[in-house]
Amino acid sequence: xxxxxxxxxxxxxxxxxxxxxxxxxxxxxxxxxxxxxxxxxxxxxxxxxxxxxxxxxxxxxxxxxxxxxxxxxxxxxxxxxxxxxxxxxxxxxxxxxxxxxxxxxxxxxxxxxxxxxxxxxxxxxxxxxxxxxxxxxxxxxxxxxxxxxxxxxxxxxxxxxxxxxxxxxxxxxxxxxxxxxxxxxxxxxxxxxxxxxxxxxxxxxxxxxxx
Numbered sequence: 566x567x568x569x570x571x572x573x574x575x576x577x578x579x580x581x582x583x584x585x586x587x588x589x590x591x592x593x594x595x596x597x598x599x600x601x602x603x604x605x606x607x608x609x610x611x612x613x614x615x616x617x618x619x620x621x622x623x624x625x626x627x628x629x630x631x632x633x634x635x636x637x638x639x640x641x642x643x644x645x646x647x648x649x650x651x652x653x654x655x656x657x658x659x660x661x662x663x664x665x666x667x668x669x670x671x672x673x674x675x676x677x678x679x680x681x682x683x684x685x686x687x688x689x690x691x692x693x694x695x696x697x698x699x700x701x702x703x704x705x706x707x708x709x710x711x712x713x714x715x716x717x718x719x720x721x722x723x724x725x726x727x728x729x730x731x732x733x734x735x736x737x738x739x740x741x742x743x744x745x746x747x748x749x750x751x752x753x754x755x756x757x758x759x760x761x762x763x764x765x766x767x768x769x770x771x772x773x774x775x776x
Contacts, residue, residue, distance in 0.1 A: 576600075576607035583616070587623070594625050601631050610638035614647055626659055633666050640670035643677035649687075656694075665695045672704035681717060684708035688721075699731050707740040715741070 579600040586592040597620040604613035613635045620627050632655060639647045648671045655661040668691045675684035684705045691697055702725035709718035718741040725733050 576603040576609055576612065579603040580612065580616070583619075587619070592623065594620070594627070597625065597627065598631050601634050605634050605638045610635070610642055610644070613638055614651075617651070621654070621659070626661075629661070629664055629667075632661075633664065633670070636667050636670040640674035640677075643674050645671065645674035645678050645680055645683065648674050649683075662694050665691075665698060665701070668695060669698075669700050669704060672701055672708070676704045676708040676711060679708065679712040681705070681708040681712040681714050685717070685721070696730055697728065699725070699734055699737065702728070702731060702733070703736050703740050706737060710740055 580603075583592060583596055583600045586596060597616055600616050601613045604610070604616060617627055617631060617635050620631075632651060636648045636651055639651075652663050652667065652671055655663050655667075668687065671687055672684050672691075675681070675687065685708075688697060688701060688705050691701065702721060705721045706718050706725070709715070709721060722733065722737055722741050725731055725737055
């Protein structure tokens with residue numbers, strides 16, 4: 566496919582060329598990937614979603630990378646239902662295991678849509694396929710906070726503290742709204758103060774801020 570990858574102005578041209586290749590029964594998996602990249606670069610997540618669907622309809626199996634591109638673009642728009650649809654398609658129809666990045670995109674889209682119940686369910690589901698990282702927990706905490714569910718936000722923050730492979734960061738606390746953390750943070754106050762002190766140290770020799 567003779568389209569420069571990622572150029573915003575080329576997403577419409579790339580789709581036209583792809584349709585021509587489809588009509589001639591010539592498209593390759595790489596053709597769909599490049600068109601998806603063009604759509605994402607052109608801020609067209611719905612078009613990227615449709616191209617991914619077309620790829621699958623032709624009997625091809627998109628790479629994890631292609632899925633990550635589409636779910637990230639959709640997630641930034643808060644289109645959690647679309648992302649949920651793709652995750653289910655990967656697992657049920659294609660037998661693929663979603664990556665941590667894909668799950669995080671789903672969680673972040675739930676956060677933007679204030680779908681805290683779905684976010685908590687996805688976090689539980691994620692544990693069967695991947696190990697949640699701090700961004701996973703932060704997205705769920707944010708979803709709860711955005712929906713005004715502070716008790717749920719604190720519960721997820723507590724889960725984050727109990728997760729062996731995860732270390733809460735400053736966003737874990739701020740996402741849950743510091744005003745609601747007075748009782749909770751007392752046992753972790755020393756840890757938080759140490760973290761904050763380190764975060765705002767000025768390295769004089771290099772004139773850089775560690776943030």
